[in-house]
Amino acid sequence: MLSCRQxxxxxxxxxxxxxxxxxRIGLRLHVWICAGCNSYRRQMSVLRAACRRFGGGTx
Amino acid sequence: xxxxxxxxxxxxxxxxxxxxxxxxxxxxxxxxxVQETMLAAxxxxxRFQSRSSYKTWLIxxxxxxxxxxxxxxxxxISASGLSDDDAGDxxxxxxxxxxxxxxxxxxxxRWADPEASFEQQQFWAVFEACLDLLPxxxxxxxxxxxxxxxxxxxICKEASISSSNCWVVLHRxxxxxxxxxxxxxxxxxxx
Numbered sequence: 323m324l325s326c327r328q329x330x331x332x333x334x335x336x337x338x339x340x341x342x343x344x345x346r347i348g349l350r351l352h353v354w355i356c357a358g359c360n361s362y363r364r365q366m367s368v369l370r371a372a373c374r375r376f377g378g379g380t381x
Numbered sequence: 382x383x384x385x386x387x388x389x390x391x392x393x394x395x396x397x398x399x400x401x402x403x404x405x406x407x408x409x410x411x412x413x414x415v416q417e418t419m420l421a422a423x424x425x426x427x428r429f430q431s432r433s434s435y436k437t438w439l440i441x442x443x444x445x446x447x448x449x450x451x452x453x454x455x456x457x458i459s460a461s462g463l464s465d466d467d468a469g470d471x472x473x474x475x476x477x478x479x480x481x482x483x484x485x486x487x488x489x490x491r492w493a494d495p496e497a498s499f500e501q502q503q504f505w506a507v508f509e510a511c512l513d514l515l516p517x518x519x520x521x522x523x524x525x526x527x528x529x530x531x532x533x534x535x536i537c538k539e540a541s542i543s544s545s546n547c548w549v550v551l552h553r554x555x556x557x558x559x560x561x562x563x564x565x566x567x568x569x570x571x572x
Binding site: 325326327328330331334335337338339357358359361362364365366368369370371372373374375376377 | 400440444473477480481482483488489490491492495499505508526527528529530533547548551552555556558559562563
């Protein structure tokens, strides 16, 4: 079972590389049962959207 | 180029300069990049109907200028190394307990309606302030990835670091930014 700390590492890396099958399964399971990491994952998407907005000139 | 366009271009100049300064952290280099962008913009600007598509186009020119400058500077980055980024470990230690679970007070919360935040100027001021808190080299790697849209392979090459090091740096940058945004913006929103 992944710790939250390891899960956050994978949630960052999934923005930069394709995770392996077992990494994906482990992460999916973790965020399913962990509210904190579930929020963290949404926050990663918001962060990326904010960067797009900031750099895309529509801010 | 008509007068309206010219006025629009000068109105957008501060935005372009801010974007360049954040990434280059060098006022002179940022000024040069914006100057060159504005020169390039004198040609072909009539194609754009709306102000937002015009700005997007300008930013894309500026982005390429910034990439050129970063490439020419990449030797300096690698020479000075990434040692100032060790601070990232302190943050992670503060957020997690020994077993790697979130500390009770540090557990990430729901961010209410981020789209609505994006519409507020104050949000972007906080966003920039949070970016400024990143150690310089961490910020540069992060912005290469997220603002300039470079793939990690290329960032590794430019910064002369391994891919796993690159992932660690990006992870620390994101962790630090989301912690800053949560504390300084989303928590205060009554979310």
